[in-house]
Amino acid sequence: MKVVTANFMTCAVKGCKASPASFPLHFHDAELELQELDFQAEFIQNIIRRLDWDGLQVIVNELGFPGIPDTKPEGDTLNDEQILRDLHRLLLETQVMEGKLKCGNCGHEYTIKEGIANFLLPSHLV
Amino acid sequence: MLPTPCTSHVSFDTIYEPSEDSYLFLDTLSSESESTWLSNRFNSTPTTAPANNTQSTSTSPLVVEVGTGSGVVLGFVAANSQLIFGRRDILALGTDVNRNACLATRETAVKAVREQQTPASESVPTAKTPYIASIMSDLCTPLRPGSVDVLLFNPPYVPSEEAPRLPTVTEQEDKKDLSRSAKFEQDSYFLSLTYAGGVDGMETTDRLLEAIPGILDPVRGVAYVLLCKQNRPEEVKDRIRGWGNGWKAETVGNSGKQAGWEKLVIVRVWRSE
Numbered sequence: 001m002k003v004v005t006a007n008f009m010t011c012a013v014k015g016c017k018a019s020p021a022s023f024p025l026h027f028h029d030a031e032l033e034l035q036e037l038d039f040q041a042e043f044i045q046n047i048i049r050r051l052d053w054d055g056l057q058v059i060v061n062e063l064g065f066p067g068i069p070d071t072k073p074e075g076d077t078l079n080d081e082q083i084l085r086d087l088h089r090l091l092l093e094t095q096v097m098e099g100k101l102k103c104g105n106c107g108h109e110y111t112i113k114e115g116i117a118n119f120l121l122p123s124h125l126v
Numbered sequence: 127m128l129p130t131p132c133t134s135h136v137s138f139d140t141i142y143e144p145s146e147d148s149y150l151f152l153d154t155l156s157s158e159s160e161s162t163w164l165s166n167r168f169n170s171t172p173t174t175a176p177a178n179n180t181q182s183t184s185t186s187p188l189v190v191e192v193g194t195g196s197g198v199v200l201g202f203v204a205a206n207s208q209l210i211f212g213r214r215d216i217l218a219l220g221t222d223v224n225r226n227a228c229l230a231t232r233e234t235a236v237k238a239v240r241e242q243q244t245p246a247s248e249s250v251p252t253a254k255t256p257y258i259a260s261i262m263s264d265l266c267t268p269l270r271p272g273s274v275d276v277l278l279f280n281p282p283y284v285p286s287e288e289a290p291r292l293p294t295v296t297e298q299e300d301k302k303d304l305s306r307s308a309k310f311e312q313d314s315y316f317l318s319l320t321y322a323g324g325v326d327g328m329e330t331t332d333r334l335l336e337a338i339p340g341i342l343d344p345v346r347g348v349a350y351v352l353l354c355k356q357n358r359p360e361e362v363k364d365r366i367r368g369w370g371n372g373w374k375a376e377t378v379g380n381s382g383k384q385a386g387w388e389k390l391v392i393v394r395v396w397r398s399e
Binding site for chain 2: 001002004005007008009010011012014017023037038039040042043044045046047049050092110114115116117118119120121122123126
């Protein structure tokens, strides 16, 4: 599961959707793996532009990465190759292989095993 | 003809083997009419924009397949993203209730992309379409509202007495000590999830359709859903049109007629004013 995925995930529990605390889900005990991919500036730019930046900053801290820019790169910063390369590495090359994702609203924890996050719910939460 | 992704690594004990419905998906999405429609909708380089003006390019589409099985459809879409969407920077994500299907899809997609998107020249590296994750979930329940640009669904559409229950969260942990009969029973259960659709074969599809207005991007979102004739596609389309708010539903692919009926159809669901 690539790190960028976390920007599209929320709690699977229906009642949590409306709560701002259900995004982003919080990483715990994450084990990361790097898998190199070809870099192309325009490619990562088009991905950055669709991200929820506040949500990304939260998980970057939780995963222990060095900080990313305070605000979403645009204009000149969106053409800064070093920033683009760092974000390419973080978003597309870094995979979460093991760990947990926890909902900030209901506290439910989803397990990640061999890179596959399990969002099936126990029957009392369906 | 475009190559079909290799699924020789997939064990079909619990996973649906690519069949006529899967291939109808591949043919429909890569048809000239549908790839033109999608490329227009997700156009990455408007010809009127200056080449270095990235702000005029639309952002990367998130393409999600629900119930990926072997991954043959999503792998094909990712590997042929340039042809289908007119761009390679799509983000491909798959969900399935079956853990084995999630693992299989990841391998199918990564292999298909690697085989078809290797750059012609080493000196100009072109980024490949990223397969971002396989996720175990009921349909698209853990995805953020409004986040999905393209949703693909080849459902369990065969009418059956009832739709099988969903797997519980822990029942897919490794169970190496299963007896042969217990393993057979478990495999049959997982296979039933791939085809048994309950009443009219629509129980699972109805739940997915219900989720569409919430999960799709409100402006450019589009869903492709396969139906068989027992699902009564014309009624399903009328129901979608009845949502109002500019929702549209059209048949964009079919498996040919049998006694005057289209056996399998693919319906495109989208909004336009």
